[in-house]
Amino acid sequence: MSAEGGGGGRPGLAPLAVEVAAAPAISACLGRREASLAVPERAQPAALAALARASGRRPLVVCTVSEAVAEHLSADLQSWLGADAVASLPAWETLPFEQVSPAAVAMGTRLRTIWRMRRPETTPSVVVASVRALMQRLAPGAEDFEPIRLSLGDRCDRDELIESLAAAGYRRGVQVEQRGEMAVRGSIVDVFGTTAADPVRIDLWGDEIDRLCTFSISGQRSGAPLAATEIFGCRELRPTEAVRRRAAELVEEAPWGRRQWELLAEGAFFDGMEAWLGWLSGEQRSFTDLIPAGGLVVLVERDRLWARAQDLLAEEAELARHLAAAWGVAREEPLPSAHVAAGDLLAGCEAPVWNLNSSPSSPGEPLVEAVGWESPLGTGEGPVRQVASLLAEGYRVAVVADGAGSAQRLSERLKDHGVAVDAPSSLAAGAGSTACSVTVGPLRAGCILPEVRLAVLAESDLTGRRRVHRRARPAGGTPGRGAVEDLQVGGFVVHRTHGVACYRGMVTRAMDGVERDYLLLEYRGDARLYVPTDQLDTVRQYTGGDAPTLSRLGGADWQRTKSRVRAAVSEVAGELVELYRKRHATTGHAFGPDGPWQAQMEAAFVYPETPDQISAIDQVKEDMELPVPMDRLVCGDVGFGKTEVAVRAAFKAVADGRQVAVLVPTTLLAHQHHQTFSERYAGFPLRVEMLSRFLSPAAARGVLDGLRSGDVDVVIGTHRLLSADVEFARLGLLIVDEEQRFGVTHKEAIKTLRHDVDVLTLTATPIPRTLEMSLTGIRDMTVLQTPPADRKPIGTYVGPYDERAVIEAIRRELLRDGQVFFVHNRVAD
Numbered sequence: 001m002s003a004e005g006g007g008g009g010r011p012g013l014a015p016l017a018v019e020v021a022a023a024p025a026i027s028a029c030l031g032r033r034e035a036s037l038a039v040p041e042r043a044q045p046a047a048l049a050a051l052a053r054a055s056g057r058r059p060l061v062v063c064t065v066s067e068a069v070a071e072h073l074s075a076d077l078q079s080w081l082g083a084d085a086v087a088s089l090p091a092w093e094t095l096p097f098e099q100v101s102p103a104a105v106a107m108g109t110r111l112r113t114i115w116r117m118r119r120p121e122t123t124p125s126v127v128v129a130s131v132r133a134l135m136q137r138l139a140p141g142a143e144d145f146e147p148i149r150l151s152l153g154d155r156c157d158r159d160e161l162i163e164s165l166a167a168a169g170y171r172r173g174v175q176v177e178q179r180g181e182m183a184v185r186g187s188i189v190d191v192f193g194t195t196a197a198d199p200v201r202i203d204l205w206g207d208e209i210d211r212l213c214t215f216s217i218s219g220q221r222s223g224a225p226l227a228a229t230e231i232f233g234c235r236e237l238r239p240t241e242a243v244r245r246r247a248a249e250l251v252e253e254a255p256w257g258r259r260q261w262e263l264l265a266e267g268a269f270f271d272g273m274e275a276w277l278g279w280l281s282g283e284q285r286s287f288t289d290l291i292p293a294g295g296l297v298v299l300v301e302r303d304r305l306w307a308r309a310q311d312l313l314a315e316e317a318e319l320a321r322h323l324a325a326a327w328g329v330a331r332e333e334p335l336p337s338a339h340v341a342a343g344d345l346l347a348g349c350e351a352p353v354w355n356l357n358s359s360p361s362s363p364g365e366p367l368v369e370a371v372g373w374e375s376p377l378g379t380g381e382g383p384v385r386q387v388a389s390l391l392a393e394g395y396r397v398a399v400v401a402d403g404a405g406s407a408q409r410l411s412e413r414l415k416d417h418g419v420a421v422d423a424p425s426s427l428a429a430g431a432g433s434t435a436c437s438v439t440v441g442p443l444r445a446g447c448i449l450p451e452v453r454l455a456v457l458a459e460s461d462l463t464g465r466r467r468v469h470r471r472a473r474p475a476g477g478t479p480g481r482g483a484v485e486d487l488q489v490g491g492f493v494v495h496r497t498h499g500v501a502c503y504r505g506m507v508t509r510a511m512d513g514v515e516r517d518y519l520l521l522e523y524r525g526d527a528r529l530y531v532p533t534d535q536l537d538t539v540r541q542y543t544g545g546d547a548p549t550l551s552r553l554g555g556a557d558w559q560r561t562k563s564r565v566r567a568a569v570s571e572v573a574g575e576l577v578e579l580y581r582k583r584h585a586t587t588g589h590a591f592g593p594d595g596p597w598q599a600q601m602e603a604a605f606v607y608p609e610t611p612d613q614i615s616a617i618d619q620v621k622e623d624m625e626l627p628v629p630m631d632r633l634v635c636g637d638v639g640f641g642k643t644e645v646a647v648r649a650a651f652k653a654v655a656d657g658r659q660v661a662v663l664v665p666t667t668l669l670a671h672q673h674h675q676t677f678s679e680r681y682a683g684f685p686l687r688v689e690m691l692s693r694f695l696s697p698a699a700a701r702g703v704l705d706g707l708r709s710g711d712v713d714v715v716i717g718t719h720r721l722l723s724a725d726v727e728f729a730r731l732g733l734l735i736v737d738e739e740q741r742f743g744v745t746h747k748e749a750i751k752t753l754r755h756d757v758d759v760l761t762l763t764a765t766p767i768p769r770t771l772e773m774s775l776t777g778i779r780d781m782t783v784l785q786t787p788p789a790d791r792k793p794i795g796t797y798v799g800p801y802d803e804r805a806v807i808e809a810i811r812r813e814l815l816r817d818g819q820v821f822f823v824h825n826r827v828a829d
Contacts, residue, residue: 013046013080013398013439014053016454020046021054023451025366030055033352038360043370043447045073046456047356048298049080052125057296057351059087059117060126061288065304067091067130072444073300074128079400079441081125087113089129089287091136092274095812096316096338097323099272104169104180104234108194111145112232117290118143129287131309135339138285139237139277150202151228152212158204161189169235169269174489175506177217180234185508185517190215193231200229219536220506220517237274239267246280254279256328278336286340288349295351302355309342315811322804370447373461375683383462384417387436390448390455391419397436397455399462400443406459411438413462463603487519492542495521498529499551499558500542506533527553588629588756589732591656594621597684601651604680605644610786613641619782620649620760624733630758636784642762643673646735647680649760654686654713658732662716665738667692673716673737681714691717691726736761 021027026047029035039047052060062077064070067090077086090109092102110133116122148164150156162184166172170182170191176199182191192199201222203211214223237243247264250257257279263270264280291297299305320335329335346353360367374382387397399414401407411421420435436457446456487493489505501521509518509530518530519539531539542548551558609617616634623630636642650660662677664670674690681688689703689712706712710729715721734757799805806822813820 013049013400013441013456014082014085016396016398016456017046017049017053017080019396019452019454020050020449023047023050023368023449025368026050026054028366029354032354034354035352036355036357036361036365038357038365038367040368040370040447041358042372042445043368043449044300044356044358045076045080045443046370046447046449047368048073048126049077051296051298051354052077052081052085055296057294059124059291059295061134061291061295061297061351062126062128062300063134063297063305064128064130064300065308067132069300070128070130070133075442076444077126077128079443085125087116087124087127089113089127089133091130091133093812094274095808096319097275097335098808098812099275101235101271101274104178104194107169107236108179108232108234110236111142112147112195114138114142114287114290115145115147115232117287131305131345132312132339134287135309135312135342135345136286137277137281137338137340138283138287138289139274140242140281140283141238141240142236143290145233145238147233148231149228150200150209150212150231152209152226154209155207156202156204156209157207158184158187158189161202165189165191165231167238168231168233169238171269175220185506186510188508191231192217193229194234195232196229198223200226200231220533235269235273237277237280239264239269243280246282250279254329254333278338284340284344286345288345291349291351293350297346297349297351297353298356299353300356301358303361306342309345313337313339313342319808319811326804368449369451370449372445372447373457381417383457384414384419386448387414387455387457388417388419391434391436393453395448395453395455397457399436399438399457399459400441400446401438401459402440402442404440407438407440410459410462414438463600487539487541492548493521494540494542495529495531496538496540498523498553499561500548501529501550501553522550523553524550525552529553587627588758589656589658590627591624591652591658591732591758593625594652595655597655598648598652601680601684602648607641607788609644610641610784610788612636612782612784612786613644616641616645616782616784617648619780620645621652623780624649624652624758629756630760630780632759632780632782633761633763634782634784635763637787638764640784640787642737642764642784643676646737646760646762647677650677650714650733650735651681651684651686653733653758656732658730659707659710659712659728660714660733660735661721661728661731662714662735662737663721664716664718667694667718669737670716670718677714677716686713687711688714688716691715691720693718693720731757733758733760735759738763 021030025037025039029037030051037047048060048062052058062070062073064073070088070090074086074088088109090106092106094100094102113124113127116124117127145168148161148168162172162182165182170180172182172184175183176190176192179192179194179196182189184190187204189202189204190199191202198214199217201211201213201215202209203213211222212226212229214226215221216223239247244265244267247261250261251265254261257276260270260273260276264273264276288297316337316339320337323329324333324335355361357365374386387399390397399410401410414421414436422435422437443456443458444460446458446461448455487503489503491503492500493503494500498521501523504520504522507518507520507530509516517533519533519536521529521531521539523529551561620630620632620634623632634642634645646662650662653660662673664673670690670692671694674688677688687706689706691700691703695703703712703715704725704727707715708727708729720726736759810820810822812818
């Protein structure tokens with residue numbers, strides 16, 4: 001087992017790919033050096049898999065117009081060919097000449113794909129890349145990079161290993177927290193490889209690898225054992241001898257950049273060093289120069305692709321003009337491009353080049369016939385009926401589930417409708433089966449291919465849930481409130497038994513000849529306490545407002561403090577008991593259990609739920625099914641999934657015949673929620689309306705009439721919902737988003753709606769508890785602490801206004817097909 005990669009070598013739908021190649025349009029093109037083929041978008045993964053299997057060429061290099069298309073296509077192809085057969089070549093997400101280094105995972109993935117291309121036994125069947133990724137020039141020495149290979153029992157010198165990791169660009173720190181970092185404690189070396197799912201711990205006994213295992217970032221605890229691992233670099237541009245020599249020459253040739261040339265000449269790694277690639281690489285080589293004559297290049301939407309390439313080069317040229325003036329570069333000295341020209345991209349490629357379009361670009365262009373599945377919305381039985389019908393007509397049918405649990409559920413659902421289900425191994429048995437096969441893979445959408453009598457059904461075709469490709473969250477549990485990474489060296493912590501201390505970091509100590517990791521806590525009088533890592537649950541970060549007084553280790557002051565707190569808690573608890581008694585004396589509506597529509601709507605959620613999200617949803621539903629009015633606060637950071645909790649609660653209320661009011665503080669948020677709720681409820685007979693000052697009087701009257709008559713199921717609005725003319729026919733649930741942003745008057749009005757309806761409050765920054773209790777009464781609380789898988793951290797930069805910096809930030813987002821919101825303090829500007 002290796003910590004790198006992941007996904008294994010599962011063949012997926014590979015046995016069916018050869019059958020797809022029998023489609024007349026595909027078989028007619030096989031063997032040609034140039035061909036143009038039209039394939040509907042949902043069938044393109046099947047067609048490309050067929051080319052990879054039947055063309056006899058390797059690798060198949062697929063070029064797309066954008067990174068998003070490349071990511072989706074790569075994941076779909078893994079369903080067809082298996083994870084090991086498909087490689088990705090991501091583009092750097094940074095702007096040309098931007099003095100910020102690309103993500104380590106992107107550079108590591110590129111290095112791994114380039115390395116695989118050099119070896120016939122590791123060459124992937126398919127490489128998927130955007131045109132920007134292919135145009136990017138190769139760094140000097142990138143083709144020669146070798147991964148660091150480690151196996152259990154191997155001889156390994158610790159200092160040489162550290163030196164090799166440093167040469168590959170790994171940063172050394174106190175402990176490993178993210179990809180591209182390493183940490184050393186005695187004979188233990190921790191490293192998080194750029195392409196690894198989990199960080200790796202290398203435990204040496206002398207010069208021999210005694211233990212090799214994964215470990216968790218949150219608790220730093222060892223995990224699953226490994227037999228071997230491969231560690232790829234986290235820098236494409238490394239200060240090789242050639243790079244250092246060229247940098248030394250540039251000190252005299254381009255004195256305007258003396259600082260970075262000197263750093264590179266000294267062999268230093270620094271943030272943004274990749275911006276100088278154009279000056280350091282004399283050759284105009286790109287990934288396409290590595291494609292062997294036995295390969296095949298497929299350009300997806302060629303015309304759009306070349307237009308995108310020209311836009312990228314124009315963008316780079318414009319940036320170069322602005323930066324040349326800022327850096328003091330002479331006008332006659334153009335800045336070297338980090339990309340090859342679009343016309344030169346395939347100039348040195350000896351492999352055949354095909355075009356793949358979603359519709360015929362000219363009369364007579366071969367077309368692969370493909371149709372989609374019936375919509376699953378409504379009863380959700382349309383695709384299931386189609387499966388039975390296609391099997392009766394002699395089609396081969398394969399169902400691709402998102403996971404093993406989904407595969408089991410889908411199999412049972414098909415069997416309930418009289419459809420026979422075979423094991424995944426039946427895919428290799430050939431035609432003639434009267435049962436469908438259920439397998440697992442990250443397929444976004446399936447298709448029906450009448451010409452070869454083959455049908456592939458993705459889980460999203462059955463549920464309406466659009467597949468979102470994400471890397472699985474590493475094992476190791478959910479990081480809790482007291483996780484090690486939350487502790488700051490020099491910050492205050494609280495030990496369960498010994499009280500408040502100052503955290504001095506993690507240290508390694510040898511006891512009885514055995515080295516172990518400890519948290520070092522410092523108490524009053526410079527007393528020290530070493531807490532072993534298996535007792536991390538006894539230490540928590542101090543969250544009080546003011547700097548506390550350190551406890552005396554072994555003294556009685558901490559026990560006295562705990563006694564005073566217990567007495568105060570008892571007093572507050574008495575108040576809470578009285579409040580709960582009054583609340584439970586009020587009878588509310590007990591909602592019924594979830595129905596089929598609820599399950600169908602929830603299955604259409606496009607992202608995998610986090611553990612905290614699932615817990616919050618379950619708690620809200622349990623509260624709603626009680627005869628006591630719910631009053632629950634859901635607290636979580638932006639992007640942690642609070643809105644989806646509200647969406648599911650609202651649907652449950654409407655399904656039980658009640659109306660829902662969603663109260664938000666701003667018109668913009670009302671509009672965003674209206675869009676979200678409308679999209680999530682599409683296909684269901686629910687009426688969602690918005691009520692705000694932006695509505696015309698006639699439209700507002702229509703919404704108010706619908707609320708009184710009961711025709712409007714969900715209304716989303718600002719404080720306009722609190723007006724006297726707003727009347728509900730059967731209000732059952734009130735959802736308040738960001739309650740702390742409403743004024744006292746509005747909060748008093750909200751209280752009048754709370755007597756017998758369930759209340760769900762969402763917030764990222766709850767108000768102080770004393771004010772909350774005085775205004776709204778006591779409520780249950782759920783905290784969302786788990787971020788979504790692969791959630792990227794928010795980068796915040798503060799500085800004086802610089803129009804050039806604003807332009808660069810906007811360009812960076814547009815270059816990666818992102819979105820930009822420009823917030824200004826004056827509308828007139």
